[in-house]
Amino acid sequence: MLTFLVFCSLNSFSQEPDIPTPKSHQLKWHEAEMGAVFHYxxxxxxxxxxxxxxxxxxxxxxxxxFNPTELNTDQWVQAAKAAGCKFAVLTATHETGFGLWQSDVNPYCLKxxxxxxxxxxxxxxxxxSCRKYGLQPGIYLGIRWNSFLGIHDFKTEGKGEFARNRQTWYKHLCEKMVTEICTRYGDLFMIWFDGGADDPLGNGPDVEPIVNKYQPDCLFYHNANRADFRWGGTETGTVKYPCWSTFPYPSSNHKHKLNTEQREQLRHGDKNGKYWVPAMADAPLRGANDRHEWFWEPDDENNIFSLDALVEKYEKSVGRNATLILGLTPDPTGLIPAGDAQRLKEMGDEIKRRFSSPIAQxxxxxxxxxxxxxxxxxxxYCIIQENIKNGERxxxxxxEAKVxxxxxxxxxxxxxxFKxxxxxxxxxxxxxxxxxxESIALPQINNFSAYSVSKP
Incomplete structure (x- = not known):
């Protein structure tokens, strides 16, 4: 009996604590490090x-x-890849409600x-194009607003039975559009609902079961019940430090204006959180000089972020355990402007120059x-990476350096x-x-590497 008790005691001591860990599709999110979103x-x-x-x-x-005479999505994806992006997302619908595909349920589309x-x-x-050049494709659906159908913040205009019937119809329309996207284009990296998809028990459509059925390995972002990652609290392309991948709730959905505590949670996460909801840092490429443009607009060629600003964003997002998403803007001809594409290439080249050849590892x-x-x-410089398959420890x-x-x-x-x-x-x-x-279990470090980075 004594031997048995000693064995049990030692065994319980060696057991590791119950630590939140990422799902397989969330691991792909971390490993990608950087992506692009194309607004059109x-x-x-x-x-x-x-x-x-x-x-x-x-x-x-x-x-x-709508008449992009030179539209070339190969060129879009190549520009993103040159920056180091591993995935790309397209706004299939935004706030006008216009759909960029051959929809059988939404007449307001390319048909x-x-x-x-x-x-x-x-x-x-x-x-x-994404599959041709090795990027993981994602689709962004804006359903919170639809100026064509008179939808504002998920709600139809008016009151009474007429409005209620239109609300029910709109919810079903959204569900049918999601079904089209999920069933026509092969495996997707993510489905991104702009402004969320609200609460299916309220004004929001019941889209999560559709994504689960047809795209089980897809990132879902997000509704009132689930977010596979979270917005990092600003659109600066950076996150605050520390930035934990764990969160107190399974969803980061905030329909109304954030209070200070909620915004801080988004920025930092919660090291004691029970759910794996890692951070996203997003920013438009054309965000310099007090501009902040997710779509192409005239006379913005001089408002592309500088190379130094973009590399700083990388270090303060990817380098703080977040995934960076850059907003890219195809122009009326259907191309990423030459200056934008050149800056993206410069960014990718500089990141490689800094971090592709460690002194030691x-x-x-x-x-x-x-x-x-x-x-x-x-x-x-140095880089540290945990084996997040077993959680943040x-x-x-x-x-320290020996001097x-x-x-x-x-x-x-x-x-x-992750990094x-x-x-x-x-x-x-x-x-x-x-x-x-200090750690909550034995650290599992995949990478500890050092670098000597000179100014370009």
Missing amino acids: DLHVFDGTRYVQSNNRINPIQDYNI AVKWRDGKGDIVQDFVT TSGQKKSLTLNFGKKQPVN IRKYKI NGKWQTVCSGESVG RIEKFEPVETTTLRLTVS
Whole structure:
């Protein structure tokens, strides 16, 4: 009996705690690190500045202004890939309600226009291009607003039985559109509902069962019940630090204006959260000089973020355990403008230059790892990555360099998750050491690497 009790005691001591872990499709989200979202809609062709409040209320007078004479989704996807994106998302519908595919249930779509004799299907073109160039395709559906049908914040106009019947009809229309998207274009990386899909017990359509049935490996973002990732609280392309992948609730859906506590939760997550809901950092490429343009607009060529700004966003999103999504803007001809494409290539080249060739690299399941360089050399960056298949385990760490025979702390932190990029003042050293001072289980570190990054 004594032997049995000792065995049980040792066995219970060695058991690891119950830690939230990502589902397989959430692992793909982390591993992608970076993606693009392409916004395209009727108002791209009207020659005026986009005003969201107007666009949500007033239908486009003539939908035949849609006429991208040089449309080339291969060029879109190649531009995103050059930046380092591993997935791409297309806005199949946005706030006008106009659909960029051959819908059998939504008459307000590419069937209705003269372009390509009413036979165009940009969703099909886009998905084909993604697969051609090795990016994972996703589709974005804006159903919260629809100026053509008079839907505002999921609600139909009016009161009484007429409005109630139209509300029911609109919910079913959304469900049928989601079914079309989920069944016609092969496996999808994600279905993204702009502004969420609300509550299926309220004004929202019941779309989650449709996605589960036809796209079981697809990321779902999001409704009142479920979010496979969360918005990081701003549209700056960065997240605050620390940024945990765990969250107190299974959904991050916030229909109304966020209070301070809710916004902080989105920005930081919750290290003690029970659900795996990792962060997204999003920003439009054309966001410099106080502009913030998700769609192409005239006279914005000088408002593309600088290379330095984009690399900083990468380091403060991907480098803080989030996935970065850049908003890209096809123009009225149907192409990503040349200046935008060039900046994306510069971004991808610079990220490779900085982080593709570590000075030294190691891994291990232990609380301390050491990198030996073999000779003294400058170092100013390091990367830490946990094996998140088994959850986020690290709670506090520090990195030290051996300088003149003594250990000197160069940086310290809290969350690591899929990837933590640490930048610090350059130091000449032969050895770098990572020490995990606090964890909730034995750290499983897939990558501890050091870099010497010079200015371009």
